[in-house]
Amino acid sequence: MNRRNFLKTSVASAAGMAALNSRVLARVTRESLTTKRVIIIGAGLAGMSAAYELLQAGHTVTVLEGRMRAGGRVQTLREPFSEGMYAEGGAMYVPDSHPLTVKYVKLLGVEVEPIPHSALGTVFRMRGQQLQLKPNVPFEWPYKLKDDERKLDRRGLWEKYVVPTLKELDDDLSPGWPPPSLKKYDEISFADFLRGRGASADAVAIMNLGLASGLGDGGEAVSALDLLREAAHRERTKQVSVIKGGSENFPIAFARKLTDQIQYGARVTAISQQPNGVTVEYETGGGRRTMSADRVICAIPFSVLRSIPVTPEFTPRKRQIIQTLQYTSVARVFLQSKKRFWLDQGLTGGAATDLPIMSVYPSAPLQPGTRGIIESYTTGIQARRMTGLAESERVKFVLQYMKMVHPAIAENFEGGGSKCWDEDPFARGAYTWFKPGEMVGIVSDIATPEGRIHFAGEHASSSPGWMQGALESGNRAAREVNDAP
Numbered sequence: 001m002n003r004r005n006f007l008k009t010s011v012a013s014a015a016g017m018a019a020l021n022s023r024v025l026a027r028v029t030r031e032s033l034t035t036k037r038v039i040i041i042g043a044g045l046a047g048m049s050a051a052y053e054l055l056q057a058g059h060t061v062t063v064l065e066g067r068m069r070a071g072g073r074v075q076t077l078r079e080p081f082s083e084g085m086y087a088e089g090g091a092m093y094v095p096d097s098h099p100l101t102v103k104y105v106k107l108l109g110v111e112v113e114p115i116p117h118s119a120l121g122t123v124f125r126m127r128g129q130q131l132q133l134k135p136n137v138p139f140e141w142p143y144k145l146k147d148d149e150r151k152l153d154r155r156g157l158w159e160k161y162v163v164p165t166l167k168e169l170d171d172d173l174s175p176g177w178p179p180p181s182l183k184k185y186d187e188i189s190f191a192d193f194l195r196g197r198g199a200s201a202d203a204v205a206i207m208n209l210g211l212a213s214g215l216g217d218g219g220e221a222v223s224a225l226d227l228l229r230e231a232a233h234r235e236r237t238k239q240v241s242v243i244k245g246g247s248e249n250f251p252i253a254f255a256r257k258l259t260d261q262i263q264y265g266a267r268v269t270a271i272s273q274q275p276n277g278v279t280v281e282y283e284t285g286g287g288r289r290t291m292s293a294d295r296v297i298c299a300i301p302f303s304v305l306r307s308i309p310v311t312p313e314f315t316p317r318k319r320q321i322i323q324t325l326q327y328t329s330v331a332r333v334f335l336q337s338k339k340r341f342w343l344d345q346g347l348t349g350g351a352a353t354d355l356p357i358m359s360v361y362p363s364a365p366l367q368p369g370t371r372g373i374i375e376s377y378t379t380g381i382q383a384r385r386m387t388g389l390a391e392s393e394r395v396k397f398v399l400q401y402m403k404m405v406h407p408a409i410a411e412n413f414e415g416g417g418s419k420c421w422d423e424d425p426f427a428r429g430a431y432t433w434f435k436p437g438e439m440v441g442i443v444s445d446i447a448t449p450e451g452r453i454h455f456a457g458e459h460a461s462s463s464p465g466w467m468q469g470a471l472e473s474g475n476r477a478a479r480e481v482n483d484a485p
Helices: 003-015 022-033 045-056 099-107 154-161 180-186 190-196 201-207 224-235 249-257 316-324 380-387 391-405 467-483
Strands: 037-041 060-065 093-095 112-114 121-126 129-133 240-243 262-264 267-274 277-284 287-293 295-298 330-337 347-353 359-362 372-379 413-420 453-455
Touching: 037 045, 037 277, 037 287, 045 060, 045 249, 045 467, 060 287, 093 099, 099 249, 099 467, 121 201, 121 391, 154 201, 180 224, 190 201, 190 224, 277 295, 295 467, 330 380, 330 391, 372 380, 372 391, 380 413, 391 413, 453 467
Parallel strands: 037 060, 037 295, 060 262, 121 347, 295 453
Antiparallel strands: 093 240, 112 240, 121 129, 267 277, 277 287, 330 372, 330 413, 347 359, 359 372
């Protein structure tokens, strides 16, 4: 029974009693006093999950969202594509190893579709040499590898150099994670980690494409511990699903549960704490407004929070973290194809390359129809360069290089679009990443409350970049608020 139902039941029973036990009355009064007014900044999955849980506990909640939509970095793009097609600008996968994501999609009645395990091949392109890698088909790399590396595919190299270390990672949900025993991995880059395990230079280059290139500025720049944590999460996944009809259906279903609580077009401009409450200033189309509450949950990226004045200032430690926490630059450019030619070629459409377009994926692969959308997923410096181009130039640039990976795109290309997260004013980046030496002593402090202000978002979780991380942080922040005096 939640707090609200408990109060209603207790009060109704009291009215019908001739004599009320003083102990019961004291309990009802105490429960009433702990009901809180809460402002949540941001209607992404972190903010909405916090709002939902707090409402279930009987608190009064208002969600201020600067955009005119819910979902944050979950965004389905339906323009400029044809015939009801769509691409995912942000989060898109529901792994079976992410219990909170699975829980909420079921709770909200959101349909998911499992991605079938495929026997199709993928493309690997490095230093001008292009290979088609197909499961259980023997091959040898055309690079300078050691004898025990040459016949291993990319998964085999991963199992040789990365997987054995993953068992050393402790529970990353435990307070104070990461422990001192993992500091050795935080002090080096992922590429240095591979070299320390005996990987040849070309094996390091191969493994730096794909997953490693997707974190921050790549394997030479990212903390080995950051990459190992992500790898450990993925090793636990057996089945991946997507949300039927587009990922946005998940936050839309959440928002329908919170219709009366969300205020859209409300851009927060200042936060101030008082001994007994918090005041939030924000702008809407109708002008400037002020709202006060007992507690505030900041469920927006630190890249956005750092531009919002807070009075009194946060502690020096928190200010430093907010100002310096890094977000991966991600630019996704989508090309609509008249048909999914890659399937006819026995390929998934996916590719890992050292070209400026970096990784290639079929976007929203389970959507109906014969047409398809194939995307370039660039990060780091390449994403920042892509973001500097006009929309039409991005599409033209990606098409030029996509022809090298998938030549048939030339005769099937119909048009395209893009999403660059650095230029989104409510994100200023895609997901958190750490350089060597930045995780130990920082990760556990990101989510630490400051007075009456609490923090949620993928950056304040054990699963940065995932819907699971956002939901995890929202649940944790809701518990903090609920348990606070």
